[in-house]
Amino acid sequence: MPPPPADVDPRSGYCAATKTFHSLRPPLLLPPPDLPLSFPSFTFSLLPATLPSRPALVDAATGEVVPFPAFLSQVRALAAALRARLGVSRGDVAFVLAPPGLHIPVLYYALMAVGAIVSPANPALTADEISGLVALSGPSVAFAVKATTGKLPPGLNTVLLDSARFLSFLHKPHDEDGTADGTDVVIHQSDPAAILYSSGTTGRAKAVVLTHRNLMASNATRGPATAEVLMLALPIFHIYGFTFCFRVAPSANTLVLHTARRFDAREVLAAVGRFGATRLALAPPTLLAIVRAAEEDETLIARAATLQAVNCGGAPMATELFRRFFHKFPDVCLQQGYGLTETTAGFCRAAGEEESGEIGSVGRLLWGAEVKIVHPETGLALPPGMPGELWVRGPFVMKGYAGDKDSTSKILDSEGWLRTGDLCYIDKDGFVFVVDRLKELIKYKGYQVPPAELESLLQTHPNIDEAAVVPYPDDEAGELPVAFIVRSSGSNLYEAQIKEFVAKQVVHYKQIHHVFFVNTIPKNAAGKILRKDLAKLALQHIRSRL
Structure with missing residues (x-):
């Protein structure tokens, strides 16, 4: 990623010559783009040589833990089984229809390690809706649980995650030379790593193709290098929860998964204290539930005393919710972000207490992001303070929509600019504000x-x-x-x-x-x-x- 031009405003990141906003974050190194490398290999290479003794994964409902050595062992064993037992190979699409659980991050990493394409979907969808998504991505294998397998189209090769067969895949020894666990597979950073589905709320659903490099770039923007205890209370099939799963590496974080069928704010706050969570990932509706619970019972606040930060994204958040949260959790940093499935989650985020205090903003541009604010009618790029459609370019922007060149060309131009469809403006200090969806x-x-x-x-x-x-x-x-x-x-x-x-x-x-x-x-x-x-x-x- 080349450095921004020398005439970039040091406050806003705006370059008047190119009418482009640039990230002012410190540069983070990615491997050369032409180096053959998978996303799992990239993230695992950043783990410390001596693995920590603390858990990699924790099930918040059962308390079951997976230590770091076991986590890596399971990924390697499963990758070996995917190739040897299931015949999964580079370029195969794997449809995942399952609730959150400790096996899901292991499955995601293992599939990508052998060059397969992970494609998670909402297990609450109907059989007809799922059939439509399967038609978009064309999977050769599916991973489900007993409760969801009946929704899959007949004839699709399916592995049950809650079966003895799958559990055996996690513990089979892998070849020491790496020929079974996938490390011998040549994977390019430009290869597809995942297919996620747009919500379809403003039209038909689309299959968003994300590459290994997209995930590397997104992971490289993730923030602190010190280990944290992260609690994920989000759908893991959505881009926000999907990318959050990968935060186990490279900082050797502990990931606590909320696996209960329903979101109970009291239980979540109790789990924060029980497992010492320092960061909690939520969407605005669940953040509202947390605030309501704290307003009704202030003893819950003390039970979550380890909490230092809350990430909130996936949908717009009312400024009043900010105020209510800070009133009950004055010592917790509330960090809102902004991004799309098409940008591999967020490319804007509030970092630290100072930025989080800019209520109404979704933070500043993350490393690697270039943005133009374009007038919807004239097509002219606009300066700070002027609202227009936000266009973004960077290493996190999707490869395109699977099998849909027309839709891809409408949103992504030949120079790599992605039209977000959101009306936004960037102020003189580089803070991004989302006004609304243009179509809404x-x-x-x-x-x-x-x-x-x-x-x-x-x-x-x-x-x-x-x-x-x-x-x-x-x-x-x-x-x-x-x-x-x-x-x-x-x-x-x-x-x-x-x-x-x-x-x-x-x-x-x-x-x-x-x-x-x-x-x-x-x-x-x-x-x-x-x-x-x-x-x-x-x-x-x-x-x-x-």
């Missing part, structure tokens, strides 16, 4: 209304727990902002009060026109609001009133 902006009489802005405002009301704003079609205005509200427990808040609360604080075209009270706001696994579902619900509600 509400068009009211020619004005653009960002739903996320209104949602953040609504959630500052003391009697509102959650809010979502979506458009409703109108002949005169084009679209009207309407709100779905989850009231706080015991609240009797009514529609007129909410409309008045908003009207006092926004310009006329951002006012809320209808309010619907619901028990929950529908979200996907990453915590993103399912706006299409709410828009349909709004149509039904308003038509029923007519």
Whole structure:
């Protein structure tokens, strides 16, 4: 990665000559791109020569641990079994349909070590939805559990992770010369390592192809070099949880996996204390649950006294949630990040207390990132402080969409610039702010209304727990902002009060026109609001009133 131009502003990272923002983070070394090297080989090479005695993996529900020597031994043994017993080879796609568990990181590493392509999916999907994903990626083998195997298409070779057969793969001896465990396989950094699926909330799902080098670049931006105890309470099939799995290496971190079927904030905080977790990875809905639990029972805060930092990403977070969190956890650093499946997770992140204190920002650009803020209509690149579509380039940007050149060319140009579809701006100090999705902006009489802005405002009301704003079609205005509200427990808040609360604080075209009270706001696994579902619900509600 070449250094940024000499005329880059040292505060914002903006180069006026190229109209490009550059990361000001210290450079991190990646291997030469033409060197044959797999992602597992890269990360394992960074482990200390003497492996630590502490666990590599911990199951938060059962307390079961996998020490570092056993973890590496299992990866090597499984890689050997994948080749010798299952015939998995370089370029094969392996579909993974399973809940979180200690075997999942081992499986991910082992598959990549032999050159196979890991393709995890949400085990809660229906058989029809899974069939569609399988058609996109074309796997030759699947890994599932007894509870999910029935959803897979018939005829797909399937290995059950909760079977004695699979467990035997973890303990079989591997050849000392490496010919069985995959170390003799020539893997290029440009080879596909993973296929993950976009959420499909704004259109049909797409299969995102990530390379070994993408994962190396993403892992190289991960932060502290000292070992931590990390607790992962996220879906491991989503890009955020998927990449977090790999944080076991290179810093020899301990990874505590939340494996319970349901998220219980009290249990998670208790597990933080029980296992001495120093960092917790959450999405905004689970962060909200943590805050609510702490507000209801302050003894939970003391039980999680080892906690030093919380990573939050996967979906936008309301500024009011920041404030509520800091009120209950003043000594914990809350670090928000921003990225896409197509960028191998986050390329922006708040690092340290100072950056985390910039409420509303998703942090600064991480190493290797170049960004342009482009006017959606004129296509001109914009300076600091001006909102536009964020375009990003770097070694973490995907290879493309599997089998879909047309969709790839629409989002990724020949110079490597990826169009995020997000309306953002970067301020004079280099902090990135996400305004909203361009496609989700509400068009009211020619004005653009960002739903996320209104949602953040609504959630500052003391009697509102959650809010979502979506458009409703109108002949005169084009679209009207309407709100779905989850009231706080015991609240009797009514529609007129909410409309008045908003009207006092926004310009006329951002006012809320209808309010619907619901028990929950529908979200996907990453915590993103399912706006299409709410828009349909709004149509039904308003038509029923007519």
